[in-house]
Amino acid sequence: MKRVLFVCLGNICRSPLAEGLFKETIEERNLGHEFEVDSCGTNGLHDGESPDIRTRNNARKHGLQLNHQSRQITPSDFEYFDHIYVMDENNLRTVRGLCPAEFEFKIQKIRNFDSIQTGSDVEDPWYGGDDGFETTYQTLLRCTRSLADELLTNRG
Ligand code: 4NP
Numbered sequence: 001m002k003r004v005l006f007v008c009l010g011n012i013c014r015s016p017l018a019e020g021l022f023k024e025t026i027e028e029r030n031l032g033h034e035f036e037v038d039s040c041g042t043n044g045l046h047d048g049e050s051p052d053i054r055t056r057n058n059a060r061k062h063g064l065q066l067n068h069q070s071r072q073i074t075p076s077d078f079e080y081f082d083h084i085y086v087m088d089e090n091n092l093r094t095v096r097g098l099c100p101a102e103f104e105f106k107i108q109k110i111r112n113f114d115s116i117q118t119g120s121d122v123e124d125p126w127y128g129g130d131d132g133f134e135t136t137y138q139t140l141l142r143c144t145r146s147l148a149d150e151l152l153t154n155r156g
Helices: 014-028 053-061 075-080 089-098 101-106 130-153
Strands: 002-008 035-041 083-086 107-109
Touching (some): 002 014, 053 130, 075 101, 089 107, 101 107
Parallel strands (some): 083 107
């Protein structure tokens, strides 16, 4: 069993979508039982909330229903999860700042798994229009598919 955590700022747009897309791809491969998947935010501003309505509507358009309640990252996440994937440089700085040195190796940017603009940020769609939510979806779709390929290749 591998434990995978996706992290963004508010845990209502990017990381709950990454969680939903990653779960979708492992379930399509009948490997849902091999993973525990969750998401959280670096701030707690939206604690307990469902994903943003624009994120949910965009995901539903693609046949994906998101079921998550926002929560803030906690100190125990660093020990519990095997892999921690952040959306952008801002998240990376915050999460590294909170993480005990012994667990820092678990943290990386999700776009390290993107074939396009590898290693760049998943931009925060919060302030923009609908096209930003579609871009976020397409970006995280690519990233979570190739992440699943990678984790499934290296499982043992
Ligand atoms: P997310 O987007 O980090 O992708 O969930 C955000 C949503 C809300 C806020 C920030 C980012 N906020 O500060 O309210």
